[in-house]
Structures are given as structure tokens and as C-alpha cells.
Amino acid sequence: MAETKMEIVPGEHEAYLGDGVNADFDGFHIILTTDDGVEVLNTIFLDPCVFRSLMEFGQEKYAKLSAHNSMKRQRGTDAAYRENRRQIAECMGISSDDLANNRPKRSRKHTA
Numbered sequence: 001m002a003e004t005k006m007e008i009v010p011g012e013h014e015a016y017l018g019d020g021v022n023a024d025f026d027g028f029h030i031i032l033t034t035d036d037g038v039e040v041l042n043t044i045f046l047d048p049c050v051f052r053s054l055m056e057f058g059q060e061k062y063a064k065l066s067a068h069n070s071m072k073r074q075r076g077t078d079a080a081y082r083e084n085r086r087q088i089a090e091c092m093g094i095s096s097d098d099l100a101n102n103r104p105k106r107s108r109k110h111t112a
């Protein structure tokens with residue numbers, strides 16, 4: 001069976017993430033840029049291992065934040081808190097229960 005190759009065109013996959021941050025993909029790197037609305041100010045190239053590390057960092061920090069907030073509030077009594085927890089979990093791709101129980105879904109470590 002012939003292998004199908006997809007041509008990656010920089011800028012074709014660009015997405016605005018918010019707060020002046022854009023993302024693109026060059027076929028290997030996730031490319032993050034910041035701008036002031038007129039020109040690009042910063043560019044960061046994340047290879048797959050660095051991107052995985054960034055995701056794990058975010059999952060760990062948001063799980064700790066959720067655990068900390070759970071100790072300060074009685075579960076299920078504050079609608080705004082529940083909605084905030086749901087939104088964080090949705091962004092992380094895990095369930096609200098996993099976030100509340102400090103059990104973020106972890107990807108496997110890359111071995112070189």
C-alpha cells in the first residue's frame with residue numbers, strides 16, 4: 001500500500017489561543033507566537049517532548065490548584081467553583097472528578 005504524504009503548509013493550521021498567543025504546526029513543532037496586534041513579538045518552537053512536558057506541567061499545577069481549592073470549600077456547594085473546575089478539567093482533557101481527586105491523566109514519558 002502506498003504511503004500518503006500530507007504537505008504541511010506553515011500558517012495553514014494557525015489558531016488564535018487567546019491573550020495575544022497564536023499556535024501553528026510545521027509538521028514537527030508546535031509553534032507559539034505572541035503579537036501586539038501589528039507584529040510578532042516572540043516565537044517559541046516546541047518539539048514533541050517539550051510539548052509533552054508542558055502539558056504534564058499544566059496538568060500537575062491545575063490538579064494541585066484544584067486540590068487546594070477543594071480543601072478551602074465544601075464540595076458541591078458553590079456553583080461558580082464547580083463551573084471553574086469543569087472548565088479547567090475540560091481544557092486539560094480530563095474529568096472534573098479526576099481533577100478534584102488530584103488524578104490528572106498523564107501521558108507516557110518519552111524514552112530516548
